[in-house]
Amino acid sequence: MAKLEFFYDFVSPFTYLANAQIPGIVTRSGCQLVARPFFLGGVMKATGNAPPANVPAKGAYMFGDLGRWARRYGVTIQMPSVFPFNSLKAMRGAVVAGREDRERVFRNACFHAIWADGIDVSSSDGLGLIAERAGLDPAAFLAAIERQDVKDELTANTNEAVERGAFGAPTFFVDDSEMFWGNDRLDFVEEALRG
Amino acid sequence: MAKLEFFYDFVSPFTYLANAQIPGIVTRSGCQLVARPFFLGGVMKATGNAPPANVPAKGAYMFGDLGRWARRYGVTIQMPSVFPFNSLKAMRGAVVAGREDRERVFRNACFHAIWADGIDVSSSDGLGLIAERAGLDPAAFLAAIERQDVKDELTANTNEAVERGAFGAPTFFVDDSEMFWGNDRLDFVEEALRG
Numbered sequence: 001m002a003k004l005e006f007f008y009d010f011v012s013p014f015t016y017l018a019n020a021q022i023p024g025i026v027t028r029s030g031c032q033l034v035a036r037p038f039f040l041g042g043v044m045k046a047t048g049n050a051p052p053a054n055v056p057a058k059g060a061y062m063f064g065d066l067g068r069w070a071r072r073y074g075v076t077i078q079m080p081s082v083f084p085f086n087s088l089k090a091m092r093g094a095v096v097a098g099r100e101d102r103e104r105v106f107r108n109a110c111f112h113a114i115w116a117d118g119i120d121v122s123s124s125d126g127l128g129l130i131a132e133r134a135g136l137d138p139a140a141f142l143a144a145i146e147r148q149d150v151k152d153e154l155t156a157n158t159n160e161a162v163e164r165g166a167f168g169a170p171t172f173f174v175d176d177s178e179m180f181w182g183n184d185r186l187d188f189v190e191e192a193l194r195g
Numbered sequence: 196m197a198k199l200e201f202f203y204d205f206v207s208p209f210t211y212l213a214n215a216q217i218p219g220i221v222t223r224s225g226c227q228l229v230a231r232p233f234f235l236g237g238v239m240k241a242t243g244n245a246p247p248a249n250v251p252a253k254g255a256y257m258f259g260d261l262g263r264w265a266r267r268y269g270v271t272i273q274m275p276s277v278f279p280f281n282s283l284k285a286m287r288g289a290v291v292a293g294r295e296d297r298e299r300v301f302r303n304a305c306f307h308a309i310w311a312d313g314i315d316v317s318s319s320d321g322l323g324l325i326a327e328r329a330g331l332d333p334a335a336f337l338a339a340i341e342r343q344d345v346k347d348e349l350t351a352n353t354n355e356a357v358e359r360g361a362f363g364a365p366t367f368f369v370d371d372s373e374m375f376w377g378n379d380r381l382d383f384v385e386e387a388l389r390g
Binding site: 054057061162168184 | 242243244249250251252253255256259260263357360361362363373374376379380383
């Protein structure tokens with residue numbers, strides 16, 4: 001069985017679009033999905049990369065490009081009122097959810113809350129609401145995301161991705177070897193999974 | 196008849212790959228192709244953009260990514276011994292070729308010479324050889340690329356692309372309106388051409 005690792009950060013709109021394609025890829029390829037929360041801000045800092053919108057013309061183009069992909073996929077997307085927003089607590093939340101065996105449901109709920117519902121996940125109110133939607137106790141969840149071992153796990157994921165060559169999001173690895181970057185490489189990912 | 200504008204610079208490997216797909220797109224869509232040489236270095240400077248390889252991890256990934264696209268397309272690609280190289284004279288050469296009604300044949304010859312044959316187009320020897328392959332008189336060609344009106348036409352193309360939103364290469368416009376960036380958006384370009 002082929003293995004697909006998916007490094008994600010909720011702040012990335014192209015990762016939201018890619019995440020919506022994951023179930024189809026898993027079903028068609030029969031791969032094992034290993035979804036890994038990481039912190040894109042840390043990846044950017046470590047690699048010297050910068051968000052596309054730092055180049056104004058690229059940022060302006062990106063919004064139209066996102067809209068075309070969303071229409072192709074039949075996925076709703078709207079830019080959050082604050083962008084980029086601080087995704088650090090939400091990413092720690094994904095680590096916590098993983099320990100409760102609810103990574104998948106939390107990931108999907110959080111991406112949808114941000115990119116379809118416009119919920120602010122940099123606030124405890126917003127994040128608690130998503131935890132609740134994912135079947136987690138909000139108070140326990142909000143306490144857990146402040147724990148050092150949770151912070152350390154997210155940092156370790158981020159460092160591992162960088163060591164393996166990542167510089168942006170989403171980043172995919174097929175069978176621990178070939179790396180793919182971007183929603184627009186999902187067709188290559190699926191080809192690699194088919195071997 | 197839909198119109199497809201194609202802004203290109205020989206220095207861009209993804210533009211080389213895209214250029215090889217243009218005949219198929221034109222045949223399938225029945226569009227009118229308007230190929231426009233521009234100077235990517237000028238676009239980068241004007242927009243604050245930078246080549247992907249300025250981020251080392253991105254550069255390393257790009258080589259593998261180019262290889263995957265080349266295999267998909269069935270196109271030969273090898274990196275030139277000097278990269279990035281200075282494409283300014285070659286781009287002026289495309290302007291000169293256009294005035295002789297040989298833009299298409301010069302464009303294809305020059306992309307192939309650089310990316311398949313490893314010819315150095317920053318030298319007069321290399322550029323003269325390509326002019327000859329394109330059915331142009333090398334001596335007259337090499338004199339013409341130094342003319343001020345040729346330089347001005349290339350600058351005007353570059354400025355126009357930037358004013359219309361370009362920040363990289365290849366850049367496409369469909370029917371003077373929708374802009375697409377990158378070899379990896381050719382499927383969207385073709386969708387737009389079909390209306």
